[in-house]
Amino acid sequence: MQADMEFEGDKQLGVIPASDRHSKDALARKAAELTANEFVRERILPLLNGSVAERPFTASVAQNTGTGRLALIYEFASDCGAVAKLYTDELGARSYAALQALWNGGFGPESRYQVPEPLGFLADHNLLLMRRVPGVSISAAIRGDNSIDLVESCREAARWLVALHRSSLDIGQRETDWDSLKLFRMSTRFLKAAAAKPEHLDTMRDLLDAVEERILNLHHDRRLVQTHGRYHSDHVLISPQATCVIDLDRVGWSDPGKDIAEFVRVLRSTAFKNGDDMARIDQATAAFLEEYLGHLPEAAKTLGCYWASFSFHSYLGVMKKTRDKARRTWQELIDFYSNEIRCALQYGI
């Protein structure tokens, strides 16, 4: 069966060559191939259950940002349809395996806390097919979609994460601290920021010292858990029946603080950049943390370290730029992230 084939790099027909991995045009050509009538009928429909086989469908590109990933949507009448992700590396096969393990390991249809149903993996195209998930993303609620309540949705996101972190699953690779904290990327950002704004070097250095102190306190054999790896508001879909989390490409064994901090950082950062009401976001943050830490209080030990590190990362990202963002000035963003770092450092040891 095709779904069981393993990705074998560029030798496979149909797989995007390495040189074209970041070419938007190459991906667009591939998208045209993958949304063509014949391809959908021959390769996609057999992976769905028979109920949609004879119905009309539409196929469209959901995302092509030129980052080497392509997302497609296959819609069928009176059905959620399917989502396909095209990969240009070995991550496709791994993601498919991870999704299967999660779906069969407690995050399937019987549970309130779910992942998308994996439908198949076309190794010859490096294409992963999943059933489309109903629901509204928490990001939409931040942007003003009132069909779900932001604060309650954040509590629900915390409960999904608790379920994952408590699970006995063992999927993906074990991460080192320097990977989970993105320290090499932080280093290169620090260099760029120092080169762009040498007059701010001492301030940056002081913040790094504060963050570093926490990082060096991380215990080498502390408890790691099954993590999502990209846990943020875009990826959490809320519906009355279930809470479903997508984008499981980076699942692995890591510190629970990583997922918690990523969620909080993206939630707060997105809202601040949009010029949203931060009192509402503070409430949502508090609800998320209260819910999560109420179930797994020990995670607070490393939360501060991860949250401060990720905020410092964002701070450096702003520092190296010279211009204001649409709704916030450079100085407002710098002040925001400096404050986030100080706030984060109140958590943990």
Add this chain to the structure above:
Amino acid sequence: MSHAGTRAERESWKQQCEARFAEPGFIRGKVEPLIPELAGNGDRAATATFARAKATGRMTLRYDFEEATAVYAKAYYGNGLGLRAYEWLRLLWKDGFDSESCFRVPEPLGYLAEDGMLLMREVHGTPASELAAEGPREKAVEAMRLAARWLLRFHQSHLEALDVEPPCEQIEVLKTAALLAKVAAQFPERASALIDMVHQLREFAPSAASPVGLVPLHGQYRPAHVLINCDSVCVIDLDKIRRSDPAKDVSRFVHVLKKTCYEAGGDAARADLLGREFVDEYRKGASANLANLAYFDGLYALKAFAKVVKSGKVGEPAREAMERLYLDDFERATQQPAASKVA
């Protein structure tokens, strides 16, 4: 690692110690009783010489006694470092690194808790750094092999209770980032080259699947700390030992060997050969310990390169030559395919 206390506090401590430790009463009342052959053996003339006293919170001094052995003392400012160093030295001495063995550490004589002072018997031997820099090549090669064998034996020693070096400190990524940022701030036009180097280095960073077990790490293993006396080796400066990646000691030794040579304008080919002899000898005993060697080789070359760029002390032609040497070292370390880091 940051120093304990402020610079002013350490400076004040240093001045007090310099006055107190040289007093005849201190030597007679505190130092002599810890030297078995001197204890209760009447008054002897003694002199104290400060060998090293910087404002780092550590100082080294030497006590010479008339017609008797000399003793080295290390004093530490605060945080119990001296007591820990004494305990580890005692354990190593008991674990076979004593005067009966070819592989030794200085004999610990005692620890003066209220003065934070560790006392050790003097060690005789020629520093491997001297043998490496000049004299017959065969003798230098033999010194490197002995230094490698001492390190192997040390890495196999059982000091289970040692603190583990925090994972992110092991790979020195943040300390290095701070250094590189300083250079980038001073010379923005060099930033992109440094960023490329960090990207290359990252490919060699130890992975979670790394097969390397943590071992007692000397932490300052350099040729000047390795004293050779015929076929015995004694290694000093063991106050930074922790459990960590063994490749760090191996890489640092070779790096300092080369750096000393480059800075002195010595024979780089000879230093290179001696470095290889050292690594080959170590590899014969524990090749698996070197899985992350390429990373540390690259790291130390990158740091040295950045320091040279930053330094205004060296003249332009000499600086360019040094930059080239460290770049070559960096390229050599990171040219190997990442898979080959598993020895």
